[in-house]
Amino acid sequence: xxxxxxxxxxxxxxxxxxxxxxxxxxxxxxxxxxxxxxxxxxxxxxxxxxxxxxxxxxxxxxxxxxxxxxxxxxxxxxxxxxxxxxxxxxxxxxxxxxxxxxxxxx
Amino acid sequence: xxxxxxxxxxxxxxxxxxxxxxxxxxxxxxxxxxxxxxxxxxxxxxxxxxxxxxxxxxxxxxxxxxxxxxxxxxxxxxxxxxxxxxxxxxxxxxxxxxxxxxxxxxxxxxxxxxxxxxxxxxxxxxxxxxxxxxxxxxxxxxxxxxxxxxxxxxxxxxxxxxxxxxxxxxxxxxxxxxxxxxxxxxxxxx
Numbered sequence: 001x002x003x004x005x006x007x008x009x010x011x012x013x014x015x016x017x018x019x020x021x022x023x024x025x026x027x028x029x030x031x032x033x034x035x036x037x038x039x040x041x042x043x044x045x046x047x048x049x050x051x052x053x054x055x056x057x058x059x060x061x062x063x064x065x066x067x068x069x070x071x072x073x074x075x076x077x078x079x080x081x082x083x084x085x086x087x088x089x090x091x092x093x094x095x096x097x098x099x100x101x102x103x104x105x106x
Numbered sequence: 107x108x109x110x111x112x113x114x115x116x117x118x119x120x121x122x123x124x125x126x127x128x129x130x131x132x133x134x135x136x137x138x139x140x141x142x143x144x145x146x147x148x149x150x151x152x153x154x155x156x157x158x159x160x161x162x163x164x165x166x167x168x169x170x171x172x173x174x175x176x177x178x179x180x181x182x183x184x185x186x187x188x189x190x191x192x193x194x195x196x197x198x199x200x201x202x203x204x205x206x207x208x209x210x211x212x213x214x215x216x217x218x219x220x221x222x223x224x225x226x227x228x229x230x231x232x233x234x235x236x237x238x239x240x241x242x243x244x245x246x247x248x249x250x251x252x253x254x255x256x257x258x259x260x261x262x263x264x265x266x267x268x269x270x271x272x273x274x275x276x277x278x279x280x281x282x283x284x285x286x287x288x289x290x291x292x293x294x295x296x
Contacts (some may be wrong), residue, residue, distance in 0.1 A: 005249060005250060005274075005278070006282060007280070008279055009250055009281060009282065009285075011232055012285070013231070013250040013251045016231055016232075017145060017251065018145065018148075019141030019142065019144070019145050021137070021140065021141065022140065022144075023137075024162060025136075025138060025140050025144065025161070025162070026133060026136050026137050028127070028162055029133075029136045029140075029162050029165045029166070030133050030136070031295055032165075032166050032171040033129070033132065033165070033166055034129065034288050036166070036169060036170060042173060044107065080233070
C-alpha cells in the first residue's frame with residue numbers, strides 16, 4: 001500500500017468504487033476470444049522461422065555453386081599468368097616474322 | 107474441469123489450465139477479475155461504453171499473451187499491467203477521446219450555485235480525473251483506487267520511480283484543488 005496518500009481522496013475513491021459482476025461482459029469476452037488461440041501466433045512464428053531457414057539454405061546453396069564456377073576466373077593461378085606471358089611473347093615473335101612479308105607486298 | 111469445480115478452484119490452478127489452452131478456465135478468470143479491470147478502465151476513461159470496450163480489449167490481449175505468463179501466482183498484477191498498457195496505447199493513439207478540454211469543464215460559479223449544488227458538482231470525481239494528463243491519471247488511479255505502492259506502479263507502468271512519485275503527488279494536488287471549492291479558488295488566484 002502506498003503511503004503519504006491524501007486521506008480525503010482515498011475515502012472519495014473508496015466510496016465511489018463499484019465492481020459489479022456482469023455475466024454479459026464475461027460472455028462478450030468469451031465471444032471475442034473464442035476464435036483466438038494463444039498458441040496460433042507461436043505456431044505462425046515457428047512456421048515463418050522454418051520457411052526462412054529453408055529459403056536461406058537454398059539461397060546459400062545457389063551462391064556456393066555459382067561461386068565455384070566464377071571464382072577460378074577471378075583468381076588466376078601463377079601458371080595461368082605464365083601462359084599469358086608466353087602468349088604475349090609468341091605474339092611479338094609472330095609479328096616480327098610476318099612484318100617483313102607484309103611490308104614487301106606493299 | 108466442470109464450471110462449478112472451476113469456480114471453486116484456486117486461481118493459480120485456473121491460470122495453469124488457461125495457459126494450457128482451456129477456454130473455460132480463461133472465462134472463469136475473466137469472471138473473477140472483470141471487476142478490477144472494468145473499474146480501472148471506468149476511472150481512466152470516464153465514458154462507460156468506451157471503458158467496457160477497452161476492458162474487453164485488455165482481456166483479449168491477455169488471452170493472446172497467456173503463453174508468456176511465467177508465474178501463475180502473478181496473474182492479477184500481470185493482467186493489470188496489460189490493462190494499463192491497453193489504455194496508454196489508446197491515450198497515445200486518440201488522446202482527445204480520453205481528455206476533457208479545460209474550456210469544456212463546468213467552471214465553478216460560487217455566485218450562481220448554493221453550497222450543496224457546488225459540492226455535488228465538485229465531487230464529480232470522474233470528470234475531475236479526466237482533467238489530469240494521462241500519466242498523472244494512471245498513477246493517481248493506481249495509487250488511490252487500486253491501492254498500489256509507488257514501486258508497484260513503477261513496475262506496472264515501466265516508468266521510473268521518481269516519475270511515478272511526482273505524478274501521484276502532482277495529480278493528487280490537482281484533484282484536491284478541483285474537488286475542494288476553497289482549493290479551487292486558491293488555484294484560480296495563483
